[in-house]
Amino acid sequence: MTEEQREAEAAANADAQAEEANAADSAAAETVSEEAAEATESEDPRMAELRQQAEEYNNRYLRAQADFDNFRRRTLKEKEExxxxxxxxxxxxxxxxxxxxGRALQTSSEQADGQSFQKGVDMIYRxxxxVLEAEGLKAMEPVGQPFDPEVHQAIMQVESDEYEEGIVVEVVQPGYWLKDKVIRPAMVKVSG
Incomplete structure (x- = not known):
């Protein structure tokens, strides 16, 4: 055997020994980690209790999340309805x-009495x-009040001897409040 062959054989033997050592170390490490885990669990019941508690908290979290999703869907549906x-x-x-x-219109076509028709329409208007006032609708009464651009819409400025400048003189179209909110500003003429 030549020197080169001996060196190659020695290198091959060294590689084989290194692979065997690595395999033995890996197997030993796995055995040690398994034994350590078993030993930890068997030696420390507190660790097992903490794991169980963590799992219980996780399950509670998942249930709470599902309840919240159901609540959100239900409130969205109620809001749409x-x-x-x-x-x-x-x-x-x-x-x-x-x-x-409908009754007033039917009566007006049957009878020619305009006064009773007007009285009926007046009753219906009241x-x-x-009904609208019971729901919170209130008509504005701006005549004689100072002009307020938040609740009035000026369409014309007129000369007036009765009112000083900047006072609402006449209502062209009534404005309305719904509770405390303006739903339609009053169209008014303002003294100039």
Whole structure:
């Protein structure tokens, strides 16, 4: 055997021994880690208790998350239904007014008495305004009040001997409040 062959054989033997050592170390490491885990669990019951507690908390979290998702879906559905049927109460209250208008129109075509027709329409108008007032609608009464651009819409400025400058003189189209919010500003003429 030549010197080169001996060196190659020695290198091959060294590689084989190194691979055997690595395999033995890996197997030993796995055995040690498994034994350490078993020993840790068997020696420390507190660790097992903490793991169980962590799992219980995780399950509670998942249930709470599912409950919250269900709550969110339910409130979204309720909100959509509320928006869809929000005017139902008002419309139900207005149905008798519509019925009375129908009766008045039917009566007017049968009779030529204009005075009774006018009286009937006047009664219907009062009924309608009562329903709307019960819902919080209030007509503005701006005549004689200072002009306020938040609640009035000036369409014309007129000369007036009765009012000083900047006072509402006449209402062209009434404005309305719904509770404390302006839903339609009053169109007014203002003294100049």
């Amino acid at each position: 509320l928006a869809q049927y929000a005017s139902m109460k008002l419309i139900t209250q207005l149905l008798p007014v519509v019925d009375n208008f 009924q309608l305004t009562q």
